[in-house]
Amino acid sequence: MNQSRHRLGVGVVGFGWMGHAHSRSMLRIPTLFPERGFDPRLVICADTVAARRDEAGSGFGFTTTTTDWREVVSNPQVDLVVIAAPNGLHREVAVAAAAHGKAVFCEKPVGGTPEETEAIAAAVRTAGVLSAAGYNYRWAPMVQEARRLIEEGALGRVTSYRGRFLSMYGSDPAGVLSWRYLLDHGRGASTDLLCHAVDMAQQLVGPITQVVGTSSIVIAERPIPSGEGASHYGRGQTDAPRGAVTNEDYVGMLGVLSDGVPVILEACRTSVGPESQMAFEVYGTEGALSWNLERMNELQLYLRSDGRLAGYRTVFSGDRFPHHGSFVPGNANGIGFEDLVTIEDFELCRAITEGREFRPSFEDATAAVRVQAALMRSVDSHAWETVVEVPAWKP
Numbered sequence: 437m438n439q440s441r442h443r444l445g446v447g448v449v450g451f452g453w454m455g456h457a458h459s460r461s462m463l464r465i466p467t468l469f470p471e472r473g474f475d476p477r478l479v480i481c482a483d484t485v486a487a488r489r490d491e492a493g494s495g496f497g498f499t500t501t502t503t504d505w506r507e508v509v510s511n512p513q514v515d516l517v518v519i520a521a522p523n524g525l526h527r528e529v530a531v532a533a534a535a536h537g538k539a540v541f542c543e544k545p546v547g548g549t550p551e552e553t554e555a556i557a558a559a560v561r562t563a564g565v566l567s568a569a570g571y572n573y574r575w576a577p578m579v580q581e582a583r584r585l586i587e588e589g590a591l592g593r594v595t596s597y598r599g600r601f602l603s604m605y606g607s608d609p610a611g612v613l614s615w616r617y618l619l620d621h622g623r624g625a626s627t628d629l630l631c632h633a634v635d636m637a638q639q640l641v642g643p644i645t646q647v648v649g650t651s652s653i654v655i656a657e658r659p660i661p662s663g664e665g666a667s668h669y670g671r672g673q674t675d676a677p678r679g680a681v682t683n684e685d686y687v688g689m690l691g692v693l694s695d696g697v698p699v700i701l702e703a704c705r706t707s708v709g710p711e712s713q714m715a716f717e718v719y720g721t722e723g724a725l726s727w728n729l730e731r732m733n734e735l736q737l738y739l740r741s742d743g744r745l746a747g748y749r750t751v752f753s754g755d756r757f758p759h760h761g762s763f764v765p766g767n768a769n770g771i772g773f774e775d776l777v778t779i780e781d782f783e784l785c786r787a788i789t790e791g792r793e794f795r796p797s798f799e800d801a802t803a804a805v806r807v808q809a810a811l812m813r814s815v816d817s818h819a820w821e822t823v824v825e826v827p828a829w830k831p
Contacts (some may be wrong), residue, residue: 442474444477446476447479448482449481449521451520455483458541460778465785476785478497479498479513480501481508482503482504486626509535511555516538523622526556526821536558542801545631546801546805550809571631573632573776574639574775576727578751581638581735581757582718593720597698599717600701603711604706607706611655611656617682617683624683630808631808640716646821648814649690650687651687651703659678669788669797672705686706689701691807708732723739732771733753734751734753736748759782
């Protein structure tokens, strides 16, 4: 280990899919970013499932594993707490980590409800520690390029925006009734998927101020899972008892920005066809662009200035765009989802080491959930709702 580099202790709470991804990122960073000013170290991992704890220790090299997340947030060797546990645990873990003076990364949408997200952000703000929210699609090189083109005026004045996150992960009626489908653990598609579309819209074209929308439950019942560590995405037995789905499978909304520009967003976890279509389209007076996670290394771009040759063209990602070259050289040699997580974690660790703010922060997360809260009010009122601060959840 280079003694001139800052030693950054990492603790992880929850060792499911995203806990694996962030831990793997910390291990990969030294092999990909030689110019870094820090060396991440996997200190302690908490999970209630014995097999996951064994994997964290023997497979990933965590020094310590535990069933109690409190040991993670109080460990003196931990500088950064990564929260990848179910949404219902986010508030308690994040607030405790901040109280112990740790930098806090939390997977989106930070709180299980908009009210909890407001409360978490307020607690972390009061503690004065760095916060980071897991909106990792921001870090795709082609998304960064789209943002640059919009900010530099390549599209002219933005006239409309369309965004969506359509996924098939819940399309199988035999998919088990995990916490993701229960209102007691938080909202459904609006929390799990639409928040990404909202965050993307607000970082690209500005804050959404008013919304009107609708929601629906497509698959009303699912098999009740059994067994320790049952997968959130697994299939249940055909003869297993079934329980009611209590949060939404689909949400759709029309919104407006502060300057009146219209925004259309939708999300669905039971759609059949789109595998993981986190996508957006931006239209302006001088051009347009679009991006889709399913083809994340491509940007579709139309510029009126191209004259008689104007038409959509494909811009391939490559090492001429930020961070792409850390993974693979040349153009049109694609990078993948976990590479985005690695870029996210590299930028987060760099912000901690340099003592500066990280974006997206918990403040960005609250901006997203305020739109979500207004949308759910609109579902009940069948009317336009204004995006406002949500009263913070109190114990």
